[in-house]
Amino acid sequence: xxxxxxxxxxxxxxxxxxxxxxxxxxxxxxxxxxxxxxxxxxxxxxxxxxxxxxxxxxxxxxxxxxxxxxxxxxxxxxxxxxxxxxxxxxxxxxxxxxxxxxxxxxxxxxxxxxxxxxxxxxxxxxxxxxxxxxxxxxxxxxxxxxxxxxxxxxxxxxxxxxxxxxxxxxxxxxxxxxxxxxxxxxxxxxxxxxxxxx
Numbered sequence: 001x002x003x004x005x006x007x008x009x010x011x012x013x014x015x016x017x018x019x020x021x022x023x024x025x026x027x028x029x030x031x032x033x034x035x036x037x038x039x040x041x042x043x044x045x046x047x048x049x050x051x052x053x054x055x056x057x058x059x060x061x062x063x064x065x066x067x068x069x070x071x072x073x074x075x076x077x078x079x080x081x082x083x084x085x086x087x088x089x090x091x092x093x094x095x096x097x098x099x100x101x102x103x104x105x106x107x108x109x110x111x112x113x114x115x116x117x118x119x120x121x122x123x124x125x126x127x128x129x130x131x132x133x134x135x136x137x138x139x140x141x142x143x144x145x146x147x148x149x150x151x152x153x154x155x156x157x158x159x160x161x162x163x164x165x166x167x168x169x170x171x172x173x174x175x176x177x178x179x180x181x182x183x184x185x186x187x188x189x190x191x192x193x194x195x196x197x198x
Contacts, residue, residue, distance in 0.1 A: 004109045006084045009135065011116040012078050018120050019071050022127045027070065031126035032195040034170075038126040041119050042070040048112045049077035055086065055095030056104050081108060114141060125195055138182045145188055157190070163173065175185065 019042055024072040036044070043066040050060045063076030084090050084104055090103040102110065103142040122130035150155075156168035170190020175183050183193035 001091060001105060002090070004105050004113070008081070008108060008113045008116075010134075011113055011120075012082075014134070015116045015120045016071070016074060016078065016092060017104055018072050018123050018127075018129055020128055022070070022123070026087045026127045029126050030198060033122055035121070037116055038123055039066060039070055041123045041126065042066050042074055045112070045115065045119055046073050046077045048120065049081050051082055052108050052112050053103070055097065055107065056093055058084070060081075061182060075152075079113065084108065114144065117141065119192075121186070121191070126197065133182050133185075135181070138185055142181060142185050142188075145185065164189060 005188070007133055026057075027037065030036075031038055033041065040175060040180040046060070046066055053059055058080070060077055061080055064072040066073045091103065093104045094101055097111075099109050099110065117133045118141065121131050121133055123129070144160060153169065154198060157171060167181050169188075172190060173192045175187040177192060179193070186193045194195050
C-alpha cells in the first residue's frame with residue numbers, strides 16, 4: 001500500500017510540475033494525442049481521477065474547471081485521490097472495474113497512476129517542455145504493456161471498446177531496432193516518439 005501511495009505521489013508531482021509550467025497562451029496548442037489540445041490532456045487526467053472515485057461512491061470535490069484553471073483543477077482532483085489512498089478502509093475496498101475486480105488503491109495504481117507519466121509526455125511535447133519519462137516508469141509501463149495478451153491489446157486499440165470516445169492505445173507506431181526504451185514504449189501505445197509541435 002505504501003508503495004502505491006509513494007508512486008502516485010511521485011508521478012502526480014511530476015505531472016503537476018508540467019501543468020504549472022504551461023504558459024497561458026499554450027493551452028490551446030495541439031498535443032500528440034489527435035484532436036486533443038494541451039488543455040484537453042489535463043482535462044482527460046482530471047476526468048480519470050473522477051473515474052477512480054466513482055466505484056467507491058465518491059465524486060470530485062467542487063473546484064475550478066480545467067477550462068477556468070487547469071492547475072487548480074488538477075490539484076483538487078489529486079487531493080481527492082490522495083484522500084482515497086490515505087484512508088485504509090476505503091483504499092482496501094474492492095470495486096468492479098472494466099479490467100476486473102480490484103481494490104480502490106490498486107485501481108488507482110493500475111489506471112490513473114500509470115497514465116500520469118504517459119500523459120505527462122503528451123503535455124510536455126505539446127508545450128515544449130522536457131519530455132523525458134522517468135526511466136523507472138518506462139520500465140514498469142513496458143513490463144505491464146508487453147505482458148498483456150494480444151487480444152486485450154487489440155481491444156485497447158479499438159476506439160469505444162471501453163466507452164464512448166475512449167481509446168486506450170492508438171495504432172502501433174513502428175520504431176527502429178535501436179530505439180530507446182522510452183521510444184519503444186511510446187510506439188507500442190500508439191504515440192509517435194518523434195512528434196513535434198507544429
